[in-house]
Amino acid sequence: MSSRAVQGAVAALAWVICLLSGATGTASVQSTAARRPNVLLIMADDLSDDVGTFGHPVVRTPNLDRLAARGVRFTRAYTQFPLCSPSRVSMLTGLRPDTTRIHDLQTDFRTIHPDVITLPQVFRRAGYVSARVGKIYHYGNPGQIGTPGLDDPASWDHTVNPRGVDKDEEPMLTNFTPGRQGFGSSLAYYASPAPDEAHTDGKVATETIALLEQYRDRPFFLAAGFYRPHCPFIAPTRYFDMYPLDQVRLPPAHPRAPDIPRPAWFTNPPHWGLDEQQQRLVLRAYYASISFLDANVGRVLDALERLGLADDTIVVFVSDHGYHLGDRGQWMKQTLFERATRAPVIVAGAGVTARGASSARVVEFLDIYPTITGLAGLAAPAGLHGRSLAPLLVDPGAPWDHAALSQVRRGNATDGFMGYSVRTERWRYSEWEGGRGTELYDVEADPDELRNLAADPTHRDTVTDLQQRLRALMAQGEPPRP
Numbered sequence: 381m382s383s384r385a386v387q388g389a390v391a392a393l394a395w396v397i398c399l400l401s402g403a404t405g406t407a408s409v410q411s412t413a414a415r416r417p418n419v420l421l422i423m424a425d426d427l428s429d430d431v432g433t434f435g436h437p438v439v440r441t442p443n444l445d446r447l448a449a450r451g452v453r454f455t456r457a458y459t460q461f462p463l464c465s466p467s468r469v470s471m472l473t474g475l476r477p478d479t480t481r482i483h484d485l486q487t488d489f490r491t492i493h494p495d496v497i498t499l500p501q502v503f504r505r506a507g508y509v510s511a512r513v514g515k516i517y518h519y520g521n522p523g524q525i526g527t528p529g530l531d532d533p534a535s536w537d538h539t540v541n542p543r544g545v546d547k548d549e550e551p552m553l554t555n556f557t558p559g560r561q562g563f564g565s566s567l568a569y570y571a572s573p574a575p576d577e578a579h580t581d582g583k584v585a586t587e588t589i590a591l592l593e594q595y596r597d598r599p600f601f602l603a604a605g606f607y608r609p610h611c612p613f614i615a616p617t618r619y620f621d622m623y624p625l626d627q628v629r630l631p632p633a634h635p636r637a638p639d640i641p642r643p644a645w646f647t648n649p650p651h652w653g654l655d656e657q658q659q660r661l662v663l664r665a666y667y668a669s670i671s672f673l674d675a676n677v678g679r680v681l682d683a684l685e686r687l688g689l690a691d692d693t694i695v696v697f698v699s700d701h702g703y704h705l706g707d708r709g710q711w712m713k714q715t716l717f718e719r720a721t722r723a724p725v726i727v728a729g730a731g732v733t734a735r736g737a738s739s740a741r742v743v744e745f746l747d748i749y750p751t752i753t754g755l756a757g758l759a760a761p762a763g764l765h766g767r768s769l770a771p772l773l774v775d776p777g778a779p780w781d782h783a784a785l786s787q788v789r790r791g792n793a794t795d796g797f798m799g800y801s802v803r804t805e806r807w808r809y810s811e812w813e814g815g816r817g818t819e820l821y822d823v824e825a826d827p828d829e830l831r832n833l834a835a836d837p838t839h840r841d842t843v844t845d846l847q848q849r850l851r852a853l854m855a856q857g858e859p860p861r862p
């Protein structure tokens with residue numbers, strides 16, 4: 381048995397003794413809880429940083445605002461793979477997608493890495509109760525709502541898989557992309573008359589609150605996995621009413637520059653043929669879904685405060701990747717552009733001193749695992765690919781010379797190929813198919829990534845430098861299989 385396993389066993393034994401010793405045991409449980417912070421991990425699905433908390437002029441997210449006031453917003457946080465399961469498995473194992481070898485939505489990572497220690501497992505082994513509500517590991521959304529999805533049973537003591545009225549409302553959807561497979565990849569919406577609490581995400585909040593009440597006297601690692609704003613965009617009507625159509629602005633109609641490699645694009649043909657009014661309706665539904673998510677997050681935050689747990693709990697809010705909303709005809713995820721790779725991260729609560737601040741340092745979703753274990757004072761397994769964000773939780777502008785690596789696959793595992801992209805504070809450099817296609821954007825001067833500078837001789841040194849950084853980060857993972 382490893383020393384870590386021994387520590388876990390000792391901690392577990394201590395709990396058994398606490399629980400068996402009755403009233404005295406309860407007192408010692410509470411004193412342990414006071415020493416060890418709890419963790420509340422809140423995940424959104426397909427949420428870009430188009431939220432008021434991150435500066436969006438229209439989308440209102442008052443509850444994320446109040447969470448951000450208690451912590452640090454990361455405005456340049458990048459997923460390792462802009463697709464649900466590859467991103468989530470990477471984040472929760474702390475390993476790059478070429479190490480996890482999870483590049484699709486079907487593979488169970490335990491079939492490849494039976495002994496990897498996930499983030500929740502670190503807490504479980506340290507004697508915390510570990511519980512999940514909803515989508516933390518991959519779940520077909522909406523297809524697998526109400527099932528465990530691709531869950532990892534070793535991560536949890538307690539799981540809940542809510543199913544709400546939105547599942548029954550799917551026949552009511554207005555679907556602008558009937559040719560795409562299933563509602564999980566559709567541009568489809570429905571303004572529901574059902575109350576918040578009847579929806580799957582309302583139930584995620586209700587069940588999370590119940591777990592907070594149940595485990596308030598124990599150190600806990602609770603993960604609340606929400607399903608919105610992932611499509612289909614079903615939310616209660618009043619959230620649609622927050623966004624009159626005349627307030628919904630489409631992004632500028634920039635053309636696709638011909639020197640951008642073809643694999644860079646995901647949505648073909650542009651907008652999947654939607655006209656501008658249809659695009660506006662989809663945008664409004666996405667915004668409504670965000671505000672509904674925000675309201676549900678707010679209910680959980682209210683409970684945390686009501687139960688007196690706010691000061692002793694580390695709260696991390698994270699999406700799984702970003703989302704295109706029509707820029708250059710792109711929708712959803714699975715590109716290496718800013719909009720699909722960048723997503724909101726907020727680290728708040730216990731142990732965070734720079735409250736209400738934002739950090740523009742480039743960070744990776746891989747950094748979340750060692751950040752949370754570090755804040756809780758627990759040892760992370762050796763070999764994680766990320767680094768703790770602790771210095772930025774004290775000084776959000778602290779020196780931080782790190783880049784982010786994202787990747788995405790085109791085609792399937794046997795005849796497909798990968799694209800890789802490295803992001804620094806100023807630049808994004810991407811390579812497709814082993815370098816057959818390359819892109820360089822000065823994101824500071826060109827935030828919409830319209831001008832590919834990769835072939836511009838005046839930027840040759842920049843390309844060389846970024847290629848080296850890209851290779852160094854890729855080398856952390858294993859090479860992709862041919």
Ligand SMILES: [Ca+2]
Pocket residue numbers: 425426463464610700701
């Ligand atoms: Ca997702």
